[in-house]
Amino acid sequence: MRIGVPREIMDHENRVGIVPAGVDLLVRGGHAVLVQAGAGLGSGISDEDYAKAGAKVVSDAASIWGEAEIILKVKEPLAPEYGMVRAGLVIFTYFHFAAYKALTEAMLEKKAVCIAYETIERADRSLPLLTPMSEIAGRMAVQEGAKYLEKPMMGRGILLGGVPGVAPAQVVILGGGIVGTNAAKVASGLGAWVQILDTNLDRLRYLSDIMPPNVHTLYSTPYAIQESVRLADLLIGAVLRSGGKAPKLVPRGYLSLMKPGAVIVDVAVDQGGCVETTKPTTHSNPTFIVDGIVHYCVANMPGAVGRTSTYALTNATLPYAVELAGKGWKRAARENREIARGVNVVDGRITHEAVAEAWNREYTPLDRVLAA
């Protein structure tokens, strides 16, 4: 199989879809790996490193997209890349279809096979390819939030951990999954007062057992959220309905209840965001202000720490990439339900319920496609 790894073109996206160890493994398996020149630079990996591992380094994106049978990347294809997608091409990457209508329509029209990292799902419902990036985004949410709480960044002028004699900041986290837990770890480590809201009581019990005493749990209801946003110096959005749009838990009216200069980091922006006023931003221009509240809504947060993120991501994606290359996507999906859950779009049809629901389109069960 020919596997193509193009350079990412999203703003400040420093990650890359493969590391030299992955190239080596695929080449040992009898596959050819084409890597676009410069693809690894943002992660500190040179073209020579790839070539030494057995990759063919190719200068332009069009050749990679044109020659590869599987495209392995990080972020969803962007508009300049749509034209290079062809029928039957397997694309293994993050898609977040529920947040991007034009992308969904383009991939349907091109009849590509889109296997989304974020919906690869284990039997216990965990999301092994979302987890490493959620760990990073959760930790970063606190770093970024702390920075934008500084006065020169238009924040309230509050130090997250406070100092002796001065109260610390109050950090409210909506969703106690991977992002929320990692955010709570870092915020509590810095000395902030932290509250996590979740609708899953078992998760709250677990968090209450493992977290330090400055982390508090609260069952999530609209009423509880309304009360908690009043407290928040930093509000972190970290909820998820797998594959679907994030529920809007913070309507615009709640912003006037918040302290002026408070910061919202809506990590869930990649699924549309859980705050009504959220709109995607970039690393070049990460924030905007609505009703006196600073919003940070970067959809590719881990891209800023490319070196850490690339290794964390590819540690998790590589076994699946090896299986897809070795078996072809159809056999891999038949034999591995985790991969089957990742198949979102095939041959102009939507094969993931939550994506179909997000755009009010017809849902075709994957088994029907595989049986045909």
Ligand SMILES: NC(=O)c1ccc[n+]([C@@H]2O[C@H](COP(=O)([O-])OP(=O)(O)OC[C@H]3O[C@@H](n4cnc5c(N)ncnc54)[C@H](O)[C@@H]3O)[C@@H](O)[C@H]2O)c1
């Ligand atoms: N912006 C970025 O760069 C970036 C990076 C990584 C992950 N993400 C996104 O962050 C979001 C969270 O990811 P995750 O891995 O932590 O998901 P997760 O599934 O581990 O956690 C989500 C949590 O939200 C909870 N939840 C659902 N509805 C809720 C409600 N009404 N109130 C409170 N909690 C509720 C769930 O019970 C669950 O515990 C996802 O949208 C993911 O795509 C964004």
